[in-house]
Structure formats: structure tokens, C-alpha cells
Amino acid sequence: MTLYTSDPEPLIDMALKSFQLNNGLFIPAVGIGCWMGSVGDGDHVSQMVKKALDVGYRHVDTAANYGNERSVGVALKETNVPREEIFLTTKLDQNDHGRVQDALETSLKKLGVDYVDLYLMHWPMAFGEDGRVLQPEESPTFVETWKQMELLYFYPGMTKSIGVSNFSIKTLTKLLERASIVPAVNQVEMHPCLPQHDLIEFCQSFNIHLTAYSPIGKHKFAYDPAIVEIAKSHGVTSAQVLLSWGIQRGTSAIPKTLNEERLKENITLVDLGPNEMSVLNGFHQKPGMHRSVCGFHSSELGGSCFGWTYDQLGWRMVEGDSPHTISRKPEFQPYPFASMSVNVATPKPPTILEKIYAQRQKDVEQAKATPGTSPDDLKTYLEMQLAPPLIPLVPRLKSNPSTSTSNPSLSLMAEIKRASPSKGPIAMTVNPAKQALTYAKSGASVISVLTEPTWFKGSLLDMRLVRQAVDSVPNRPAILRKEFIFDEYQIAEARLHGADTVLLIVAMLNQDLLRRLYTYSVSLGMEPLVEVNNASEMERALEVGAKVIGVNNRNLHDFNVDLGTTSRLVDMVQGREVVFCALSGISGPKDVRVYKEQGVNAVLVGEALMRAEDTSKFIRELLEWPEI
Numbered sequence: 001m002t003l004y005t006s007d008p009e010p011l012i013d014m015a016l017k018s019f020q021l022n023n024g025l026f027i028p029a030v031g032i033g034c035w036m037g038s039v040g041d042g043d044h045v046s047q048m049v050k051k052a053l054d055v056g057y058r059h060v061d062t063a064a065n066y067g068n069e070r071s072v073g074v075a076l077k078e079t080n081v082p083r084e085e086i087f088l089t090t091k092l093d094q095n096d097h098g099r100v101q102d103a104l105e106t107s108l109k110k111l112g113v114d115y116v117d118l119y120l121m122h123w124p125m126a127f128g129e130d131g132r133v134l135q136p137e138e139s140p141t142f143v144e145t146w147k148q149m150e151l152l153y154f155y156p157g158m159t160k161s162i163g164v165s166n167f168s169i170k171t172l173t174k175l176l177e178r179a180s181i182v183p184a185v186n187q188v189e190m191h192p193c194l195p196q197h198d199l200i201e202f203c204q205s206f207n208i209h210l211t212a213y214s215p216i217g218k219h220k221f222a223y224d225p226a227i228v229e230i231a232k233s234h235g236v237t238s239a240q241v242l243l244s245w246g247i248q249r250g251t252s253a254i255p256k257t258l259n260e261e262r263l264k265e266n267i268t269l270v271d272l273g274p275n276e277m278s279v280l281n282g283f284h285q286k287p288g289m290h291r292s293v294c295g296f297h298s299s300e301l302g303g304s305c306f307g308w309t310y311d312q313l314g315w316r317m318v319e320g321d322s323p324h325t326i327s328r329k330p331e332f333q334p335y336p337f338a339s340m341s342v343n344v345a346t347p348k349p350p351t352i353l354e355k356i357y358a359q360r361q362k363d364v365e366q367a368k369a370t371p372g373t374s375p376d377d378l379k380t381y382l383e384m385q386l387a388p389p390l391i392p393l394v395p396r397l398k399s400n401p402s403t404s405t406s407n408p409s410l411s412l413m414a415e416i417k418r419a420s421p422s423k424g425p426i427a428m429t430v431n432p433a434k435q436a437l438t439y440a441k442s443g444a445s446v447i448s449v450l451t452e453p454t455w456f457k458g459s460l461l462d463m464r465l466v467r468q469a470v471d472s473v474p475n476r477p478a479i480l481r482k483e484f485i486f487d488e489y490q491i492a493e494a495r496l497h498g499a500d501t502v503l504l505i506v507a508m509l510n511q512d513l514l515r516r517l518y519t520y521s522v523s524l525g526m527e528p529l530v531e532v533n534n535a536s537e538m539e540r541a542l543e544v545g546a547k548v549i550g551v552n553n554r555n556l557h558d559f560n561v562d563l564g565t566t567s568r569l570v571d572m573v574q575g576r577e578v579v580f581c582a583l584s585g586i587s588g589p590k591d592v593r594v595y596k597e598q599g600v601n602a603v604l605v606g607e608a609l610m611r612a613e614d615t616s617k618f619i620r621e622l623l624e625w626p627e628i
Ligand SMILES: O=C(O)c1ccccc1NCC(=O)[C@H](O)[C@H](O)COP(=O)(O)O
Pocket: 352, 353, 415, 417, 420, 421, 422, 423, 552, 554, 556, 559, 583, 584, 585, 586, 604, 605, 606, 607, 608
């Protein structure tokens, strides 16, 4: 909707404008900020948030430290706006850096919601048990806290995005060196007296969105003649000019006001021209102007803030400091309003498979860049024939303890699975070598080793030790590298670390890549297990000539498990030379019996085996095999 004043100056209705974050979610450009200048302020906050939602806001920003999450919760409960239409942010208190999950659970309870859209680390510095400010190297460091926040993101449910607040280029750089997930947002003080040009440039290069708090500068400079003149020429208030400037730079803002008229004004903005943007970009260069309006850059604080020096924080200034060292790039291309999305209500967050894929790409790049494990190094090791001998998958899968009996049953691919995205920790203390030996002695044809570290807590070392543990077992099982494979490099790694086969997940590969990886794996002597989840993926697996196809009963996009997925695809392999396997969700003999009747050749079982009290007995009963 475009509104018109009498001049008529077109005003831009910001209510539903949003910016897309690096995880695919959309953050509305203007939100209602709930810091009231002091902790709490109960009823006022509830009324303010309710009014804001009534007039069109869909973004609410609070923090544990503001002491008003309950009041925000009252407004969320009383409003008619559905929860899923609201982008809700809260922040981790500095007292809670060592207990992130508990802190978020407490915040959710107070807010009366099941999840927040964004959870921010409020400040990089933590407070110790005794209330003392911990120094940057003291545990929990902000990197350690970030790692805990990443876990919340990996086991989704409580927050849809994670980010930071009050981070500088210095502290962000340190965080990014160790981060598996790039923060979606950095929320900082930002207005024309503190434009943060360098920080914006830095964050843009990492696709980190910036949100401005105190975007109107607490009205401390809003009546400067230069700003008033721009406001007059558009027929709007100074506050509207300052907010328009911020959003036109591509940053969102969370102004606060209890006044209904101002609430409306703050989401009704104007398009500033290049000269006006220039005036505001350079505003802080006036003598004495470059400063925090929150008192953070004050000589009274003696060059520190909350117990960290400006140097530790990466803040390079004190009040009135010459801005030339800070602002090297005052000119920014205006953010194209036209390209802003209005899709607030139906964000499409990445699925777990997409998240894992993105993370594994980073991991593989890192491994390739590590001296000794470059692609050339791996090629040389393979040429030197350093990979251990392998066994062929197809015949091994066709043999199990029941094959020579009058009533042959299915074969088993037994998985080693410490944790998973859908279940969290499953068997964190398992010793993979011992578990593998039990599987081998119980008759498993394949041992599947999850080597993904972040969600499944596995490693290549696990797989190597599994291989070593079973190497001398007669008719040893084949070793499967259970991974999210998209690069030949991962297949070479698998072979060198003792795998006999690898997993190729059709859902993550285009047909050319699937064919290329299939061919490469076969060229190293490893017939891959090709995983499908529906009929079209099955056609693609057959098209590349896969000889071992597994149907995953678990939908990797939404975790839904349906044992009928395998049954529905049986017909597609009938009469073909394919070993047909059922993967995931198999927990008892009944499941296996149904598959046996349908002609399935093997089952891959993870969680049920990891949780079994007597693994050998469980396997024998599951497969209805004779005693070995
Ligand atoms: O298990 C998960 O939560 C999961 C989520 C996303 C991608 C893959 C996932 N699992 C990998 C597997 O394929 C299973 O570990 C395997 O099929 C065994 O499943 P189960 O017997 O249900 O443990």
C-alpha cells in the first residue's frame, strides 16, 4: 500500500516490508523495540506491543535483560495477529552465557510462545557466577557461547535464527573464525551520529543483516537544522527521515514509542534522494557529533563499556573522536525499496538437509585447504595404493546368517549413530569399534558409520577404527561411509579411511553430479548405496545404473518417518538386478516381516540398535535369524 500526503509526497508503508536473512527467513524492516529506558515497565510494554501489532507492526524486539518478556507475552496472547505472522526476537542475558538452552527455555516460558524467530547473544561479554564481568579469554568466551547457540539452531524448535548484538568487526572476526553458522543478524546502536559504515560493509560481505537500536538517536540530534530541513521537504518528521535513511541503507530498525501517532509514523517512511542520503551519511563528521547516544562512548566510562575496554570490544573511539579513522566509506548505494520482499507471513526456512549441505560444503573446503589433505594429496595417496583392500558390496549384502537356511531372511546394515538432528543425542558414549565388532559377530552385512560431526557427532576416525576393529573377522561386513556427499573429494577420503561403499543421496544431487559421483565411486571399487525417497528419485537412481538402492523412510526435509515409503517403491525394482533396501525407522521384527513379504533385500537400522540392551539378541530377533 502506498499512502499520499497533500503535497503529494509518496510515503512508503513499511508495515510489511522485510529483509531476507542468510537463512532464508524474512525480518520486517521496522520492529517495535521494547527497551523502555529502564528494566521492566510491565503494562506499558503490553499496551505498546499490542498497539503496534494493531497498527501493522509484525516485528517485536525484546530481551531477557529488559525484564519485560512477560509483558510482551501478554500482548502476544491478547492480540488477534497470529503468532506465525510475527517476527519475535529476544536476547540471551549476560548472566546466562554458560546456560544458553535453559535461558532460552525460560524466555519462551515468559513470552508464552513455543519458539522465537531470532535469538541474539546480547553482548559479547559474560558475567560470572559472582556477577563479575569475565574478560575476553575467560570461559565462557563469546565463541563458546556461540557454539551453544549453534546447538539450539541445529536441534531446531526453540529458535528459527541465531545472531549477536553489540558485536564489532573485531569480535565478529573472532567469532567467525570458529563459527559453523554465520550469525543471521548483528543488532547494534546505529543512527547518523554513529552510522557504523565499516561494520555495515563488513557484515554485508558475510551476509549478516544489521538491525539498528536507538535508530532515532533518542531525539538527541533529530532537531539539527540539516535533518529538520530534509524532514520539511518531505512533509514528515525528523524521526521518519532518520528511519528512512537506515532502511534505505539495508538495515532494519527497532524504534520504541508509546505514542500511537508516532507508532504509525515510524512505519510510514519516505524515499530519500542521493544528496539527502549523503548529508545523513556524513552527519557524524561534524565536530563532536560522532558518538553513542546510549552513553557507551563516553569519557566518563574511562574508555570501557560493561567492564571491557574499547579495544577489547573493537570500538575505536570515544565521544567526539575524529571520525576520519572510523568512516572511510560514507557513500552507500541506496537500498532498492522495490526489491524488498513483502513476504513476512510465509518465510521458507532452509530444511535440515539444506543446512547440513551448507555446513558440509564449508567443512570440505576447510579439509581441502589443510596441508596434507588437499585434493592433490588424496590423489597421490590413492595412486600410491595406500587405501586398504576392499570387499565388493553386492555379494556381501546378499549374504547373511540365514541365507543358507530353508527360510532366508533379510540382510542387515547396522548403523553407528551417536546423535541425529531429529532425536538429538542417542548414544553419546558409544565406542564405535566395540559396537562394530558386536555388529560383525552378530551377522551384519554392512556397518554404516555416520561421519558427519555437527549433527551426528561422527568422524572419519570413527569409521577408520570400525574398519580396523572388524578387519580380521571372517567374512567381515562391508563398511559404509554414511555422509552427505557432493564432491569426489569425500569419496576419496572414504576410500582412504577404509570404506567399502559410500552413500549417495539423490535428493541433494542434480543428475549430472549424481552420475559423476556414482562413476567415480565405482572407479575406486566402491559400489555406492544410492538413497531415494520417492518415485522420481528412484527413476534417477535407476537411470545412473545403481545396483544397491535404499529407500529412506525418513523425509530428510521434515523428519517425517513413513515405513510405507519403501513398500510403495518395491514395484519399481521388480525384475531388475538391484539390491533393494529399506532405510530408517525400523524398530522391530514386525517391520522386517512386512518387508520380507514384499521382497525387500536388506534393512538399515540405526537408533533401535543403538538403544538395544542386548545388541546381538536384538539383531537375531529383529531379522529372525538362526543363532550363529
Ligand atoms: O536421523 C535423522 O534425524 C536424519 C536427519 C536428517 C538427515 C539424515 C538423518 N539420518 C540419517 C539416516 O539415514 C539414518 O541414520 C538411518 O537411515 C537410520 O535410521 P534409524 O534407524 O531411524 O535411526
